[in-house]
Amino acid sequence: MRKFILKTIKQSFDAWLTLTKLTVPALVAVRLLMWFNLVESISLPFEPIMSFMGLPKETALVWVTAMLTNNYTGVMIYLNIMPLIDPLNIAQATILGTIILIAHNLPVEAAVCRGAGVSPLRVTVLRILAAIMFGFLAHRLCLALGWGLNEAKCVINFRVDPAPPWGQWLWSSLKSLAAIFVVVLTLVLLMAILEKIGLIKIFSLILSPFMRVSGVGPKATMITIIGMVMGLAYGGGLIIAASKSGEIPKRDIYGSIILMALCHSIFEDTIILASLGGSLWGLLAGRIVFATLLCGLIVRLASRPSAQAIFIGRKYA
Numbered sequence: 001m002r003k004f005i006l007k008t009i010k011q012s013f014d015a016w017l018t019l020t021k022l023t024v025p026a027l028v029a030v031r032l033l034m035w036f037n038l039v040e041s042i043s044l045p046f047e048p049i050m051s052f053m054g055l056p057k058e059t060a061l062v063w064v065t066a067m068l069t070n071n072y073t074g075v076m077i078y079l080n081i082m083p084l085i086d087p088l089n090i091a092q093a094t095i096l097g098t099i100i101l102i103a104h105n106l107p108v109e110a111a112v113c114r115g116a117g118v119s120p121l122r123v124t125v126l127r128i129l130a131a132i133m134f135g136f137l138a139h140r141l142c143l144a145l146g147w148g149l150n151e152a153k154c155v156i157n158f159r160v161d162p163a164p165p166w167g168q169w170l171w172s173s174l175k176s177l178a179a180i181f182v183v184v185l186t187l188v189l190l191m192a193i194l195e196k197i198g199l200i201k202i203f204s205l206i207l208s209p210f211m212r213v214s215g216v217g218p219k220a221t222m223i224t225i226i227g228m229v230m231g232l233a234y235g236g237g238l239i240i241a242a243s244k245s246g247e248i249p250k251r252d253i254y255g256s257i258i259l260m261a262l263c264h265s266i267f268e269d270t271i272i273l274a275s276l277g278g279s280l281w282g283l284l285a286g287r288i289v290f291a292t293l294l295c296g297l298i299v300r301l302a303s304r305p306s307a308q309a310i311f312i313g314r315k316y317a
Contacts, residue, residue, distance in 0.1 A: 090278060259291060298311060
């Protein structure tokens with residue numbers, strides 16, 4: 001038992017250390033962008049794309065802020081620009097919320113992908129393109145059905161300082177990194193116990209139809225589900241630990257990261273973005289179905305030798 005616990009702690013610490021080395025530079029870079037007010041300049045190229053998705057051009061700043069930071073800060077920016085634009089309808093609020101859910105916190109979460117041996121640049125580009133694809137398709141579908149034309153009601157007021165004092169930012173970042181270690185340790189231990197008592201096989205069997213569509217193999221099923229529910233940092237931590245031990249095939253690691261990147265923290269993040277007045281079911285079901293189908297397509301395309309250079313990259317294949 002002692003040997004088992006020590007091995008689990010070491011495995012968790014190694015995964016957490018890899019995450020920390022990768023995410024800290026990304027956190028500092030994002031902090032500097034916010035500090036020097038450079039996000040608004042970065043958002044300018046995205047303004048024409050917003051109308052492509054049926055959204056006001058001013059919401060480009062909201063999405064770019066969320067892509068560089070997190071959902072909370074994106075919502076805070078939206079609350080600041082609300083008086084400057086016409087009220088969004090339910091369809092627009094749902095689309096804006098979902099594209100943020102698909103593509104947010106990109107610098108930090110790309111670092112997690114790198115730690116798992118998946119190209120961070122390709123995953124980042126994929127998430128942005130996937131969000132635009134979803135936005136366009138959802139916009140056309142809502143227009144065709146005449147759905148969501150009533151005004152959206154923003155119900156929660158988040159108060160987030162996008163550029164807090166350096167000391168406050170440092171303390172908050174350290175607490176987040178410590179919390180990630182505790183959660184990763186708990187999850188790795190739980191996964192090891194479930195594996196030993198045979199529950200992993202049962203869960204994998206139950207979830208196999210869903211995973212079959214997404215292209216994720218049975219060995220990565222539980223880790224992927226955990227990442228989808230809790231967040232990419234936690235699921236990524238488990239994937240990093242598994243990839244170092246060689247327990248999961250590279251194809252399944254790739255599929256798991258793609259699915260988690262497109263759809264993670266499905267409850268907490270969905271509730272946050274639903275506060276903008278979008279449809280809760282649209283935000284939840286729409287993203288899950290879209291991410292599952294798109295992931296299945298990408299994994300199958302990436303398995304072809306002729307497409308590996310595009311989707312995976314020779315360095316990561």
